[in-house]
Structures are given as C-alpha cells and as structure tokens.
Amino acid sequence: MFAAAEYPFRRIVGVEFAPDLHALASRNLASYRSGRQRCRQIDVLCMDGADYIFPAEKTVLFLFNPFKQPVMEIVLANLERSLAESPRHVVILYRWPYLKDLFDRAPYLRLVKTKPHWAIYETSV
Numbered sequence: 001m002f003a004a005a006e007y008p009f010r011r012i013v014g015v016e017f018a019p020d021l022h023a024l025a026s027r028n029l030a031s032y033r034s035g036r037q038r039c040r041q042i043d044v045l046c047m048d049g050a051d052y053i054f055p056a057e058k059t060v061l062f063l064f065n066p067f068k069q070p071v072m073e074i075v076l077a078n079l080e081r082s083l084a085e086s087p088r089h090v091v092i093l094y095r096w097p098y099l100k101d102l103f104d105r106a107p108y109l110r111l112v113k114t115k116p117h118w119a120i121y122e123t124s125v
Contacts, residue, residue: 001025001042002032004062011041015049022046050074056086065096072099076106083108083123092121 001014016022025044032042045052050071067075083090091112094103097119103109109121 005039006036009039012039014044015052054082058088059090061092063094090123094119
C-alpha cells in the first residue's frame, strides 16, 4: 500500500483477513509518513477477500498470491459480476501467480505480460 501511495491513485484499499495482521497494517498506516506520498486516502479493511465488493471505477489490483483456489474463484466471479454491472478498465498485478490458470481462463481478462513470478492482466473492456 505504501509503494502504491507514491502514485496519484484516488484511493488505496488493503484487505486483510487475519485480525492480527489487520491490526499491524493499521498501526503501520497510522505511523506512515513519506515525502513521496501522492495518495492520501488509504484504508485497511479486516474482511474475507471473497466478500470484498469491487468499486465501480477504474481499478488496479495488486495480488501477492493472496488466496487458495476456492477463494480466488469467488473473487474472480465477484470481479466478473462487477464488470458486467459496470464495464471499466481493471489492471491486475499478480505476484507469485500460482493460480494463473484461473486468470487465463477468465474471458473478461487479457494477459498483458508475464515474467518469472509475475503476471499482469487487464480487462478486455
């Protein structure tokens, strides 16, 4: 989140399932100060990623191998539903893409670039 804060995003949202990690992220956020910070609206939510509702606006998702397959399938289905309701450009930066095959099969996503340990997708909208 702090690396993203150096770019002019309108807002940044982090989702953490584990309460102890959410508390740590919240403490880190409260003490975060950087002269390079360009985004000031940063939130950390404590919730199941499968329950996250995607904003109906251009979005960049950074996924650091966050879920096992059952949850990732739900997240991708939620994204597909959200895109059907509000078509828009979404970019996904997927680090350690162990479930890359799920993304490759998603008809609404296009693989933009792949490198060792990375896959970048965007919506086909």
